[in-house]
Amino acid sequence: MDSAEVTKVLREFFVEREGAGILEVIEDIDFVEEGIIDSIDLVTLAAFIEEKLGKRIDPTDCDT
Secondary structure, three states, X not given: OOHXXXXXXXXXXXXXXXXXXXXXXXXXXXOOOOOOOOHHHHHHHHHHHHHHHOOOOOOOOOOO
């Protein structure tokens, strides 16, 4: 899985959630610090990534 593919999936997630305008500022936002996503949203994001990329995310492995 390359970084372009991951970037595409992340952009898709946030556009679905926040609207297309998010793409203008997506690189400059700390989504957790800004309160845009919380711990439950992180789980939702992980499930979204797993579904889109077909790759299991191990929440106990900090290196993945």
